[in-house]
Amino acid sequence: MSTVEYLRAGDVTEAIALVSADPDAAYLAGGTTQLDLMLKDGVVEAGTLVDIGHLPLRGTEILGDTLRIGALTTMAELAADPVVVDQRLSLVRDALLAGASPQLRNMATIGGNLLQRTRCRYFRDRLVPSCNKRSPGSGCAAVHGPARMHAILGADRNCIALHASDLCVALVALDAKVGIQGPDGQRSVALTEFYVLPGNSPDVENVLRHGELITHVDVPLPTAGIRSEYLKVRDRASYEFALISAAAALVIEDGVIADARLALGGVGTVPWRAREAEEVLEGAPANNRTFRAAAEAVLRDPYTVPGTEFKVELARRTIVRILQNVSGVQS
Numbered sequence: 001m002s003t004v005e006y007l008r009a010g011d012v013t014e015a016i017a018l019v020s021a022d023p024d025a026a027y028l029a030g031g032t033t034q035l036d037l038m039l040k041d042g043v044v045e046a047g048t049l050v051d052i053g054h055l056p057l058r059g060t061e062i063l064g065d066t067l068r069i070g071a072l073t074t075m076a077e078l079a080a081d082p083v084v085v086d087q088r089l090s091l092v093r094d095a096l097l098a099g100a101s102p103q104l105r106n107m108a109t110i111g112g113n114l115l116q117r118t119r120c121r122y123f124r125d126r127l128v129p130s131c132n133k134r135s136p137g138s139g140c141a142a143v144h145g146p147a148r149m150h151a152i153l154g155a156d157r158n159c160i161a162l163h164a165s166d167l168c169v170a171l172v173a174l175d176a177k178v179g180i181q182g183p184d185g186q187r188s189v190a191l192t193e194f195y196v197l198p199g200n201s202p203d204v205e206n207v208l209r210h211g212e213l214i215t216h217v218d219v220p221l222p223t224a225g226i227r228s229e230y231l232k233v234r235d236r237a238s239y240e241f242a243l244i245s246a247a248a249a250l251v252i253e254d255g256v257i258a259d260a261r262l263a264l265g266g267v268g269t270v271p272w273r274a275r276e277a278e279e280v281l282e283g284a285p286a287n288n289r290t291f292r293a294a295a296e297a298v299l300r301d302p303y304t305v306p307g308t309e310f311k312v313e314l315a316r317r318t319i320v321r322i323l324q325n326v327s328g329v330q331s
């Protein structure tokens, strides 16, 4: 068994310096993903873990028309924060509470949630040799083997591994931005640009460079009159990842959809912003015909394997259902 050095960073600058200087080092926040992958599954290695859990990147604050969430805020803390509901962000709370278990949410941080790794069972089984995400160029066992909790959007024969976060689906719908600090300074990246489609390099999942630290997430406050929801469809009612999930936010004026945001989980290799659907929705009457057309637009060209074909119809129905729920239109 290989040894791992544990370091506790004194402050943000030291944390970044420690990880940047060592290609074999990784950050440790709540540890619910990192330690699982290293110690339980044995598919990720790090010679040094730099603990950041105690750094002062915790809590929320309102900055003008933005909610800033510290990266080390736990999922439980954010879900319980009254500001989230006061600021018309209850879909964020609902997405958080639909994820993991109370014990995990007490440990798991927002930054770590964004960076959680796929639940693809082939990626997480070190005895499976073919995984382009783990061993670039080795193939994708999931495409040829039994698959179910896998992606149908943004997927191809190189990789069908799913991004399984619930929170990110709500954040992508709300145009959240990721605050990043690295050895060369700070930058901010839209969450929709943060993740990278697998393409020919499924091992590259996001634009974060080695050593860069997520310091916060900024969420623009929704306008008054917005109606929103997070809907998660899964095999059992709690402690289960999504088969399909959706986050929707609509502004409806005189029966017409003035503004539409829609994002999907459980279907994409990245948290999926459904822009094609939004184009169909905006300016159209809020009725079932519009909702069905929006669902069709998202699912025009899915990549399925025998085990994931059912997701196409399930996704269509989930989209129609959430749009009905949010708009109050009857089925």
Ligand SMILES: Cc1cc2nc3c(=O)[nH]c(=O)nc-3n(C[C@H](O)[C@H](O)[C@H](O)COP(=O)(O)OP(=O)(O)OC[C@H]3O[C@@H](n4cnc5c(N)ncnc54)[C@H](O)[C@@H]3O)c2cc1C
Residues within 6 Å of the ligand: 026, 027, 028, 029, 030, 031, 032, 033, 034, 035, 036, 071, 072, 098, 099, 100, 101, 104, 107, 108, 109, 110, 111, 112, 113, 114, 115, 116, 164, 165, 166, 167, 212, 213, 214, 215, 239, 240, 241, 242
């Ligand atoms: C059994 C189980 C069930 C789960 N179910 C769900 C679910 O239903 N829905 C859902 O959304 N999630 C679910 N999760 C995922 C869970 O939300 C994540 O594991 C958790 O949010 C990760 O946060 P963490 O603080 O523990 O991260 P860690 O495990 O500490 O870190 C995760 C990764 O992020 C890096 N990292 C952490 N923080 C930072 C930072 N600030 N800057 C840069 N890098 C950083 C680490 O180096 C590591 O690579 C589940 C997890 C488990 C184990």
